[in-house]
Each structure stands twice: as C-alpha cells, then as structure tokens.
Amino acid sequence: MRRLIFLLYFISTFLYSCNQTAEKNIDSNFVLCLFNKDESPTSFLLVESLEEEESASVQIPLSTSRIREREYIQKNGFFYRLSNQTSVFTRYQLQGSSLILLDSLQLRNPNFETVSWKDEENLLAVSREDIAERKSQARVYQINVKEMTIVREDTIILPNATDEFWALHVGLVDFAKGDLWLAYSFFKSKGKYGHTTSDTTYYATINYDSFQLKNIQKETRSTYPGGFNIIQSYSFKDKKGDYYFMTNPGIALGNNVKLPTAIFRKKKGQHLVDPTYMINISESIGNHAYGIWYVSDGKAVIRNxxxxxxxxxxxxxxxxxxxxxxxxxxxxxxxxxxxxxxKGTQKENVWSDDNYIYAAIDDSNDEHRVWKYNLQTKEVSKGIKLPNTTSYTVRLDYLK
Incomplete structure (x- = not known):
C-alpha cells in the first residue's frame, strides 16, 4: 500500500507554518517543487520513486506568494528556508504526515546569494551589504542548524574593482583547511536588462579565525562565478574532493555575453584556482549555460x-x-x-545515481515529467509524470 504524504500550508508573511493532518507513516525518497497552472500556491510533491509507473496524485500547497518559493535547503531529513525578503532562517522536520516548524532565526541582512555547509551541523550563509554606500562588503553568518544559533557573524571588506563596477556579487563560498574561500565579481545597473558584470572574477582567501584577507586571485578568462545557489547549483566537489564550479556571464545572470560560460577547478586543499584548467562551454556549443550538477565518474550535467x-x-x-x-x-x-x-530559468531539477541522470522537464507539449538518461547505454526514457495541474517544475531533490 502506498504510503501517503503530508499536508503543509504557509500562512505567515515572515514564516512558513503548516496544518497538520492525520499522522501516517511515510518514507518518501524525492520531493519536487511545482508551480501550478491556476496560480494557486506552489506545491511540494513527495514520491518514493521517479519511475514511469509511479503514481503521483497529491499536491501539497506551500505559500500564497509566487515569489521565490523555491529558496529552500534540505539536509539530513530537515528542511531550511533562508528568506531574502524577511532575512528569517527557518527549520522544519517531516513528522508523520506533517511538516513541523521547529525554530527560526532573525538575521540582519537581506541579499543572501550563496550558502555552503562548513560541516554537518554548520551552514555558512553569505550576503552582500551596504549597496547604497557603494562599499564592497559581504557579511558571513555561521549558523548551527542543530541548535539554531548564530555561532558567528562577521563582515568581510573586499577592495572595490572600479568606480564603474562597484556592486558586489558573491557567487561561491567554500571552506577548507581553516580558510574561507569566496568567488565574486562586480556589476553595474544597465537599462532594461538590469545589470551587466565586469570582465574579471576574483577569488579571495580569508583566514577564518582572524577574518584577515590572505590573498586575492584574479580571473579574466570568464566572469560572474556561481549565482543564487539557494535556488540552483553552480558548484560541487567530486569524489576526490576537488572543487569544480561554473561561471555564468550569459544574459540570464551576469549579462556579459562576450565572455564564455566556463568550468574551473580548485584542487582539494588548495585555495588557488588551477590556472591550467578551463572547459570553455560557450566555445564548444556556441551558447551560454546555467547550472551544473555532478553525476559520477568525472562527469557533470549542464543546462544551456x-x-x-x-x-x-x-x-x-x-x-x-x-x-x-x-x-x-x-x-x-x-x-x-x-x-x-x-523552459524556465533557475531550476534545481537534476539528480543522478550511478545508473541514470534524472531531469524534471516542462516540454512544449505541456507535459511535465521526469526524464531519464542511461549513463551506460546513453538511452533516454520516461520517468514519473507529474500532475496535470503543473505549469512549471522548479526543483527535484533527493531526501536520503
């Protein structure tokens, strides 16, 4: 008998809250986040399998707002949301058939762009600040998600690039050997497209104990590293611990289309990006790409x-x-x-095991389905079909 899933409903402007339903045992492996055709609240769909024969008939309403409902993090059975609008960090747990709000933290800053796990219990969240004062500053929060406490809060002062490009974009953060590593760039406002990015990426290494800036490495082969990674992945570590990341200068993110989308590498334990390594995606395919997901065996998926x-x-x-x-x-x-x-931008919709790549796709036939790619045979096949009320699939997450 199929084990049913939970009902949740977010009713507060500042926090998610949820309505409990009768307790039922569930063991879902995947969660999909869906937008709906009738403009009703965005929904979660939890399923045990991504196979074509899997039945999926329950949509679980989330919030009444259609703005950034996809900005959540899940780890070790817990769900977290970091709201750019309210600067509130919230923690939830699935209990029976309900998603229970456990705790929340009020942070001082909006404009969170990137997060990274320092370890199993500590999340690093980075925001940019002082935009109005034209200061290149970033604020780093270390949040213990088990205790729901702010362990540390510090401001990083980064040198301005130029008078023309002064607004800061912090796209990536990594922690290794006691040092904090940031990848960032600078942008300016520009017409109807909002902004354009300078032609340089910067990599800063900061001693985490003293928060002293140790060095800055410049990258001119591409620009706009990473992106809003609470929504979409732009980096990963492979099985050896090497850190791979992508720059995104195309029209949807950096808006500096003359420079290529590219993949770079920082080897395990190193703070300097490997100057001999670059995969020039735009040169190879003639287009820009957004989002990168590690597969296995030295391979990754991009979305172009x-x-x-x-x-x-x-x-x-x-x-x-x-x-x-x-x-x-x-x-x-x-x-x-x-x-x-x-279709659509900023989608966290790819997952892989050792056998298949799975991608949740909204196609031109108005069919919303998870598709499968066999890594050995290279064959494409159908996976689970999503409810007919779906208009747009924004996330696919593995829960285990």
Whole structure:
C-alpha cells in the first residue's frame, strides 16, 4: 500500500507554518517543487520513486506568494528556508504526515546569494551589504542548524574593482583547511536588462579565525562565478574532493555575453584556482549555460540556452529552448542529452545515481515529467509524470 504524504500550508508573511493532518507513516525518497497552472500556491510533491509507473496524485500547497518559493535547503531529513525578503532562517522536520516548524532565526541582512555547509551541523550563509554606500562588503553568518544559533557573524571588506563596477556579487563560498574561500565579481545597473558584470572574477582567501584577507586571485578568462545557489547549483566537489564550479556571464545572470560560460577547478586543499584548467562551454556549443550538477565518474550535467530561439530577456524564460549536456571533466568533451527542450530559468531539477541522470522537464507539449538518461547505454526514457495541474517544475531533490 502506498504510503501517503503530508499536508503543509504557509500562512505567515515572515514564516512558513503548516496544518497538520492525520499522522501516517511515510518514507518518501524525492520531493519536487511545482508551480501550478491556476496560480494557486506552489506545491511540494513527495514520491518514493521517479519511475514511469509511479503514481503521483497529491499536491501539497506551500505559500500564497509566487515569489521565490523555491529558496529552500534540505539536509539530513530537515528542511531550511533562508528568506531574502524577511532575512528569517527557518527549520522544519517531516513528522508523520506533517511538516513541523521547529525554530527560526532573525538575521540582519537581506541579499543572501550563496550558502555552503562548513560541516554537518554548520551552514555558512553569505550576503552582500551596504549597496547604497557603494562599499564592497559581504557579511558571513555561521549558523548551527542543530541548535539554531548564530555561532558567528562577521563582515568581510573586499577592495572595490572600479568606480564603474562597484556592486558586489558573491557567487561561491567554500571552506577548507581553516580558510574561507569566496568567488565574486562586480556589476553595474544597465537599462532594461538590469545589470551587466565586469570582465574579471576574483577569488579571495580569508583566514577564518582572524577574518584577515590572505590573498586575492584574479580571473579574466570568464566572469560572474556561481549565482543564487539557494535556488540552483553552480558548484560541487567530486569524489576526490576537488572543487569544480561554473561561471555564468550569459544574459540570464551576469549579462556579459562576450565572455564564455566556463568550468574551473580548485584542487582539494588548495585555495588557488588551477590556472591550467578551463572547459570553455560557450566555445564548444556556441551558447551560454546555467547550472551544473555532478553525476559520477568525472562527469557533470549542464543546462544551456539556445540563442537562436529567444528574442531577448523578455521571453528568455518562457521559450522552450533549454538543452542538457554531459561534460567530461577530464577531457572537456561535451555531449548532448536528447531530452525534450525545457523552459524556465533557475531550476534545481537534476539528480543522478550511478545508473541514470534524472531531469524534471516542462516540454512544449505541456507535459511535465521526469526524464531519464542511461549513463551506460546513453538511452533516454520516461520517468514519473507529474500532475496535470503543473505549469512549471522548479526543483527535484533527493531526501536520503
């Protein structure tokens, strides 16, 4: 007998809250976050399997707002939300058939762009601040998610780039050997597209005990490292512990389209990015890409645009144009995965095990489905079909 799932409903402007239903035993392996056609609240869908025969008929309403409902983190059976609007960090746990609000923290800063786990219990959250004063500053919070306490809160002062490009984008953060490593760039406002990014990426290494800046490495091969990673992945560590990340200068993020989307590497235990390593995605496929997910065996998936199919940023997200490609991180060879064309930006919708790549796709036939790619045979097949009320799939997360 299929074990049913929980009901939750967020009713507060500042916090999620939820309605409990009758307690039932559940053991879901995956959660999908869906937008709905009738503009009703965004929903969670929990399922035990991504296979085609899996039945999925229950949508669980989340919030009444359609703004950034996808900004949540899940780890070790807990769900966390870091709200850019309210600066509130909240923690939930699945109990029976309900998602229970356990605790919350009020932070001082909005504009959180990137998070990273320092260890199993401590989350590092980085925001930019003092935009109005034109100071290149970032604030780092270390949050113990078990105790729900702020362990540490510090301001990092980074040198300004130029008078023209002064607004700070902190796209990536990593912690290794007692040092904090940040990848960032600078941008400026520009017309209807909002902003454009300078032609340089910076990598800063900071002693975590003293918070003293140790060094800054400059990167001119590409720009706009990472992105809003509470929503979409732009980095990962492979089985050896090497740290891979992607720059995103295309129209949807950095808006400096003359520079290429590229993959870079920082080897385990190192703070300097390897100057001899770069996979130039744009040169290989003629387009920019957004989002990168580790597969296994030295490979990763990227999600790329097709510039011949959209007009400008006004229809960028609504055109069925996005492809998925498999990148060999050792050789740089990039292969197309023959999934249906997808739509939408900032999607955390890819997961992989040792056998398959799974991607939740919204195709031009208005079908919303998880598709499978066999890593051995390279065959594409259908996975679970999502409810007919779905208009857009924004997340696919593995819960175990």
């Amino acid at each position: 645009e097709q510039k011949q199919l959209y007009t400008d940023f006004s229809n960028f997200h609504s055109v069925y144009q996005f492809e998925y490609r498999l990148v060999d991180l050792k050789t740089g060879v990039i292969e197309k995965i023959h999934f249906p064309l997808d």
